[in-house]
Amino acid sequence: MKGGFTLWFFPHDRTPPKALYVSAKAFWTAVVLAAVLLGAFAFHTVGYYRKSAREEELRKLRAERNELLDRVASMGRRLRELDAHMRELMAQDKALRILADLPDLGDDLRVVGTGGPAVRDSGSVLLSPDALATLEDVGGLLDRLLRQAELERESFETIRRRLAADKNLRDHTPSIKPCAGYYSSGFGMRKDPFTGRWTMHYGLDIANRPGTPIYATADGKVIANFYTRGLGRVIIIDHGYGYRTVYGHLRRTFVRRGQKVKRWQKIAEMGNSGRSTGPHLHYEVWHNGRPVNPINYIFTEDRTLLAYRGR
Ligand SMILES: [Zn+2]
Structure with a gap:
């Protein structure tokens, strides 16, 4: 096996x-x-x-x-x-x-x-x-x-x-009426109220009662606050962008040279200083070194605003 x-x-x-x-x-x-x-x-x-x-x-x-x-x-x-x-x-x-x-x-x-x-x-x-x-x-x-x-x-x-x-x-562009009042004299040639001769009037005259508040018409910087025989107490504001505004015949001023101001800021009171026939503001607008007609720098809506602000 x-x-x-x-x-x-x-x-x-x-x-x-x-x-x-x-x-x-x-x-x-x-x-x-x-x-x-x-x-x-x-x-x-x-x-x-x-x-x-x-x-x-x-x-x-x-x-x-x-x-x-x-x-x-x-x-x-x-x-x-x-x-x-x-x-x-x-x-x-x-x-x-x-x-x-x-x-x-x-x-x-x-x-x-x-x-x-x-x-x-x-x-x-x-x-x-x-x-x-x-x-x-x-x-x-x-x-x-x-x-x-x-x-x-x-x-x-x-x-x-x-x-x-x-x-x-x-x-910084002047665009409001600087004070309440009526336009007593416009920008352009006119007979001088003192001499009677035709002269150029570089501003806009706005008449009202003495002491009427005067406002800065745009933001800027006060570059002058002085007295002259012609325009009396004067404030000049430089707004930049080539704009300057001049405010003349003032009674009192509330800003000093070098001070920054805002539009609508009260800078002075209306007066009769300098060579003036009655209380009014002499307002000039300059653009790039040349005087321009201030009435072109007062816009309707701001005139309405002025009315709301009284006077
Ligand atoms: Zn004037």
């Missing part, structure tokens, strides 16, 4: 024992077969669990991807709301530029902003077409809004500076 063995079976019902001869080859074949079966079973079992784990992971990833896409789409909707606000801002910018007398930016520039259109990201091989479309949509909108926001920021800054500069100019 070379390499084999015999298995004896002793039945419990006392029937004769049975012998089963097993050759070595059959035994080892059975052992190998059992090992292979066991191995295959183990392999499949582990594989099954691995596969189900991967499937679970894949399911989670898919859910995560869908949620991310949903959230990106939701951001896209909010960006479109922002886009609507931006359009309103651009409309306001357009209106303000007209008010500020600035050239229009042009709709083309407004739509694309200062840069070109967004570069399409078509190189991605990881993203599915729908995900790529959503991301490009949102990314493109975001890029455009950023460029538009930058453009509008610059435009509003230009408008602000322009309006601020204009306000400064307005504040």
